[in-house]
Amino acid sequence: MQKMVTFGNVSKLAMGRAEDFIDFLRVRKRYSPRTQALYEETIKRFYEYMYRDSLQTSGAEMPGTEEERLKLLTPLNLRGFVADGMEKGLNPETINLMLSGLSTYCNYLLKQNVLQSNPVKEIFRPKEKKRLPEFYTQDAVAEYLKRPVGDDYEALRDRTIVMLIYGTGMRRAEVTGLTTGNLDTSRSIFKIVGKGNKEREIPVISSLLENLLVYLQLRNRTFPQCETDAFFLTNKGGGIYLKFVNDVVKKELTGLKGFSGRKSPHVLRHSFATALLNNGADLNSIKEVLGHSSLAATQVYTHNSFEQLKKVYLTAHPRAKKGG
Numbered sequence: 001m002q003k004m005v006t007f008g009n010v011s012k013l014a015m016g017r018a019e020d021f022i023d024f025l026r027v028r029k030r031y032s033p034r035t036q037a038l039y040e041e042t043i044k045r046f047y048e049y050m051y052r053d054s055l056q057t058s059g060a061e062m063p064g065t066e067e068e069r070l071k072l073l074t075p076l077n078l079r080g081f082v083a084d085g086m087e088k089g090l091n092p093e094t095i096n097l098m099l100s101g102l103s104t105y106c107n108y109l110l111k112q113n114v115l116q117s118n119p120v121k122e123i124f125r126p127k128e129k130k131r132l133p134e135f136y137t138q139d140a141v142a143e144y145l146k147r148p149v150g151d152d153y154e155a156l157r158d159r160t161i162v163m164l165i166y167g168t169g170m171r172r173a174e175v176t177g178l179t180t181g182n183l184d185t186s187r188s189i190f191k192i193v194g195k196g197n198k199e200r201e202i203p204v205i206s207s208l209l210e211n212l213l214v215y216l217q218l219r220n221r222t223f224p225q226c227e228t229d230a231f232f233l234t235n236k237g238g239g240i241y242l243k244f245v246n247d248v249v250k251k252e253l254t255g256l257k258g259f260s261g262r263k264s265p266h267v268l269r270h271s272f273a274t275a276l277l278n279n280g281a282d283l284n285s286i287k288e289v290l291g292h293s294s295l296a297a298t299q300v301y302t303h304n305s306f307e308q309l310k311k312v313y314l315t316a317h318p319r320a321k322k323g324g
Contacts, residue, residue, distance in 0.1 A: 017070065018043050021108045030197040032173060034242070042101035047072075049081050070114060073106060075122040082123060092126035099125060135271040138278075140258025141166055153222040154235055158248045160215040161232060165249070165265050167208040169272035169290050171195065172245045172265040178231035183212065194291040202289055273301045 022040050025031040031039075050072050078099075085095050103120035110118060149159045165175060174194050182190050188209050190202045204212070220226075223237045230239035245265050253263040261267070269290070276286050287298040 017066065017109065017112070017114065018105070021105055024108060025104075032195065034173065038097065039101035039104060042098045043105060045098065046078075046081055046102060049084055050077060070109070073102075073109070073115065073119055075119045078102065078119055078123050082126070086126065092128045096125050096128060099123060134261050134267045135274040136253075136267065137258055137271075138275050140256070141271065143258065144253065144256055153218055156215050156218055157232060158252055160211055161245060161248050162252050162268065163208055163211055165268040166272050167205060168202045169269050169276075170202070171269065171291070172242055174291075175232070175245055175265070176240050176242055179229040180216065180231055181229060182231065183216075185209065185213070196293060198291060198293075200288065200291050270301070273298070277301050 018040070021043075022036055025036050025039065047069065050069075082095055082099070085098070099120055103118060106115055106118040106120055109115040145163070149155050161175065164170060165172075168190060170178075170190075170192070171194065174192055178190075178192065182192055183204075184191060188204045188206070190204060191199070192202065193199050219233060223233060226233065226237055228237075228239055232240045234240055234244065249265050249268060250263040253259040273286055273290060276289070277283075283295060283298050283302075286301065287295055290298065292298050
């Protein structure tokens with residue numbers, strides 16, 4: 001079996017320019033830590049592919065100079081990298097994400113006068129299967145919210161996390177990055193910095209605000225000496241993290257009627273957007289609340305459940321209204 005270099009060793013392989021690139025994403029572009037990690041991992045995988053034979057025989061030693069390694073960024077090599085990924089069963093979404101990372105890297109090298117053109121632009125991107133977003137019905141969520149919740153900190157925190165995502169459409173990373181100062185109770189809004197370092201305000205409905213205030217009171221009583229301003233805390237009083245939110249949502253929704261598919265923060269976000277659309281909100285308003293950069297990203301929510309379509313048909317079609 002091919003021996004793969006470890007992350008620590010890979011950081012030495014191309015990493016003069018690549019380290020500068022990641023610093024550029026972090027400091028200048030202010031990309032999220034997740035995007036930084038994804039792009040760094042992509043560069044690592046590309047060079048693992050290019051030097052797979054040498055690495056298999058020499059262990060983790062990366063041959064060649066940095067200049068020689070940068071010359072490997074050619075359309076021919078990139079096509080081979082894509083083909084290798086497809087042979088290994090990577091889905092089109094993953095491959096296109098890796099190509100986006102490499103393209104961003106090559107654009108950076110262009111500005112540094114290291115490359116004369118971006119070779120990724122010559123690469124065919126595999127077609128992604130269009131999938132409608134999964135969502136939970138309003139009835140299913142309503143039944144969940146009727147369930148009694150314990151009076152201990154963990155139980156209330158977990159219920160509040162689910163309510164927050166369904167009630168605001170926040171991304172998972174936005175939930176983990178929340179601080180107590182993000183909530184403006186006088187205006188009933190959250191002020192947050194989301195994807196792409198974009199600031200936005202999200203309205204908070206009265207029932208959610210009431211729950212948030214009860215949670216904060218219990219948070220402060222449970223951790224009176226807490227030194228972090230993180231909105232949500234682990235059972236030990238530290239800030240929560242991405243996997244933590246995943247685990248909470250899965251635990252809260254597993255085994256309940258109406259939640260037979262994936263149990264994830266992202267599906268809750270889809271459910272929030274779908275509920276807004278089904279109840280008359282316009283796409284531009286949904287776009288602003290979700291923090292989408294373009295309306296195209298929001299238009300995916302124009303799907304509707306069969307019951308909603310049936311309702312529209314029965315109230316709008318002239319033959320249906322006449323009973324014809």
